[in-house]
Amino acid sequence: MRRELRILSRTTLAVCALLGTGPAAVAGTERTQAGGRPIVVVSTSLHEMLPTDPGRTEGVWVSNVERGDLTDVSVSIDASALAAVSDDVDVPCDPDGDLVGECHGIGPVRTGVPVKVGDIRIGRPKAAAVGTYRLVRMAAATRGGPVDTNRFVVAVRETGPEFDRGAPKRVSLTPGGTMTLPGGFTNYSSHPLETAGVTLSLSSGLSLGERFRNCVFAPDEAVGRTEVLCTVKGPFAPRTSYDLDFGLLRADEHAMYEDITYEVNRVTADRPLVPFHRERAEQGAGPDELRAVVRTGATTSPRTDFTQGPLSSTVDVTNTADFAVEGATLRGRTGDVVPVEFTVRNLGPGARAATDKEENGTRSFRALWFSVPPGASVVKAPPGCVGYSNGVPPKYTEGFLGLGKPGGRGYGCGPLKSSRFTVGRTDRYRFEVRMDEPGSSSAGYVTTMYRAGDPRPENNKASVSVEIR
Helix, strand or coil, rough: CCCHHHCCCCCCCEEEECCCCCCCCCCCCCCCCCCCCCCCEEECCEEECCCCCCCEEEEEEEEEEECCCCCCEEEECCCCCHHHHHHCCCCCCCCCCCCCCEEEECCCCCCCEEEEEEEEEEEEECHHCCCCCCEEEEEECCCCEEEEEEEEEEEEEEEEEEECCCCCCEEEECCCCEEEEEEEEEEECCCCCEEEEEEEEECCEEEECCCCEEEEEEEECCCHHHHHHHEEEEECCCCCCEEEEEEEEEEECCEEEEEEEEEEEEECCCCCCCCCCHHHHCCCCCCCCCEEEEECCCCHHHHHHHHCCEEEEEEECCEEEEEEEEEEEEEEEEEEEEEEEEEEEEECCCCEEEEEEHCCCCCCCEEEECCCCCEEEEEEEEEEEEEEECCCCCCCCCCCEEECCCCEEEECCCCCCCCCCCCCCEEEEEEEECCCCCCCCCEEEEEEECCCCCCCCHHHEEEEEEECC
């Protein structure tokens, strides 16, 4: 069978559609079936991979579109060309690991009910495979019968430079502590890259020890981050990896929940690397430039956990942040409208943004929640506070009334600036409340969703009571 597979010249790039309940194949060149011939089937004729793809799997089936069962079907799979694509390839029925599998005794294969032979698994592509394609050939036959062939193509796309080396996915530092920050990228292209634009995005509690003179440092207080944009000169050869040395990364004394993201892009005269907030950007004034050197076998910290977004690292700093709210007693006569101000304050020593759990990806994140006590009604709410018909914080948007709407029994208020609270920052929320009747002093309250890492959770909540004179 292996000899037949390798001398066959008639192949097709598409497969017949399957009948019955089996998996559908991509329709393509029309093929006729001789008596007793099995059809070898794959789900796609083109397997396109990205250089950062963790792997793909292609199933192989045999099908029978004639009456009568086929027994003792043999299938040969020649995936030897995939050795140039990945160092991690599995082929069915391949005990010696040469990427040529021979499967025998398959059956019975009934009409319209395909039988799966197995999966061809292709691991992460090699950089050398970028911009190339390879064929996987298959053949199927019954004993003494005609042979059917098929094939599919594995192509690895060019994507240009991709960041693929940095600090581990999660690291720990102490306040004021430092660590060496590695970096690096691969030019996943068949063409040289003259200049690379390297970008680090650091949360506000982190900074680089060196101010490279080919880098621009652009802090953005609104989002609590600093962008470091570096124009690194090449040339950078095709399908080649390069390493960067960012020097020391420092966590300041107030750092807490921090993170880094890494990106690299092609830079040309038409597309220079410039910071979004130019007026706040400062050119590095250090004595050294950030440079890239060809990666060697001794390189450490390569990353393989690629995602849809930029490569990133979480930096956990062993710090705490004490968030406190202040309640109030509403005093007045029945019918009076009285002002009341609630505050959220970070007492330190850590400064931080909201955690993913606190934000929860929904509108449920609130720097302050005000549960209106019985005996009072809100007649005016801050424009950044969302009114709800229920006094208990909803998980999503149940009971949603709208921003700044009066008459709610509960209000969720977002941070007044960025979600990152610096030490000593106080956010103030002013409401106007009508006194209706005496209420229970324990029924109303204010609280904050900033609770993670808080050494004094008891001051995260305070009562709001009504006192009719």
